[in-house]
Amino acid sequence: AQTVTQSQPEMSVQEAETVTLSCTYDTSENNYYLFWYKQPPSRQMILVIRQEAYKQQNATENRFSVNFQKAAKSFSLKISDSQLGDTAMYFCASVGAGSYQLTFGKGTKLSVIP
Amino acid sequence: EAGVVQSPRYKIIEKKQPVAFWCNPISGHNTLYWYRQNLGQGPELLIRYENEEAVDDSQLPKDRFSAERLKGVDSTLKIQPAELGDSAVYLCASSPRSEQFFGPGTRLTVL
Numbered sequence: 001a002q003t004v005t006q007s008q009p010e011m012s013v014q015e016a017e018t019v020t021l022s023c024t025y026d027t028s029e030n031n032y033y034l035f036w037y038k039q040p041p042s043r044q045m046i047l048v049i050r051q052e053a054y055k056q057q058n059a060t061e062n063r064f065s066v067n068f069q070k071a072a073k074s075f076s077l078k079i080s081d082s083q084l085g086d087t088a089m090y091f092c093a094s095v096g097a098g099s100y101q102l103t104f105g106k107g108t109k110l111s112v113i114p
Numbered sequence: 115e116a117g118v119v120q121s122p123r124y125k126i127i128e129k130k131q132p133v134a135f136w137c138n139p140i141s142g143h144n145t146l147y148w149y150r151q152n153l154g155q156g157p158e159l160l161i162r163y164e165n166e167e168a169v170d171d172s173q174l175p176k177d178r179f180s181a182e183r184l185k186g187v188d189s190t191l192k193i194q195p196a197e198l199g200d201s202a203v204y205l206c207a208s209s210p211r212s213e214q215f216f217g218p219g220t221r222l223t224v225l
Contacts, residue, residue: 004156033212043203045157045216091156095212100145101170102214104156 002027002094006105013082014113020067021077021108023092029053031097034068036077039107040088048090051075053097079110087112116140118217120206126223132194135220138187139208146183147214148191149205157205163189196224 003026013019025034036048051059051068059066063083067076079086092105119138127133139146144165149157160179162170165186174181178197183189193200201224207214 035213037216043205043219043221045205045207045219047213047215050213093156097212100147100162100209100212101159102157104158106154106156 002103004092004094004103004105006092006108008108010109012111012113015082017082018080019082021090023075023105025073025094027094029096033095034075035093037091037093038088082112084112118206118208118215120217120220122220124221127196128225129198130195133196134190134192135204137189137206137217140215143208143210145209146189147207148181151203151205198224200224
């Protein structure tokens with residue numbers, strides 16, 4: 001079984017600043033994947049970044065990067081140079097390597113302030 | 115490449131009425147998922163298809179919910195009869211492997 005916890009229901013950041021969203025997880029799997037999804041008001045769930053647990057190097061996608069601490073079971077998302085279009089709900093999710101069932105956290109509502 | 119298509123985007127019905135949602139996955143994606151997302155929560159899996167076979171429907175309330183994926187392409191999720199607690203966003207996703215691609219969802223309101 002997997003659980004994902006996002007302890008920040010809401011956050012805000014000034015445009016062009018950096019913000020970090022927290023996520024912790026628990027899993028009995030030896031190998032698994034971790035994801036951050038963005039869900040704007042349009043409701044479309046968009047994949048932001050993914051991390052494979054067996055890779056030690058933190059994933060990076062343009063302004064988005066993660067801090068993956070496997071021993072601590074922590075997977076935070078850093079957004080640099082925040083833009084107004086980053087305003088959305090952000091969901092952390094995990095899935096076992098041999099499984100298809102994504103387990104989502106409850107989400108963090110991020111507001112980027114002009 | 116077209117994404118996952120869902121219709122309708124919004125649906126308002128009275129309780130005890132039936133309702134159906136439609137999903138067309140990304141071409142070539144054999145795995146299709148239906149999720150329910152309650153307000154302020156993350157999505158929760160209802161059912162997963164591999165081609166036309168439902169391989170995980172343990173979370174689907176089978177007394178009122180049904181789903182089908184004839185020919186292993188598009189899929190329909192039905193609720194009959196709907197209850198007030200069914201108000202939620204119903205998301206469809208498809209995947210080639212571990213990464214899932216989501217549609218825009220259908221927001222259901224049951225009055």
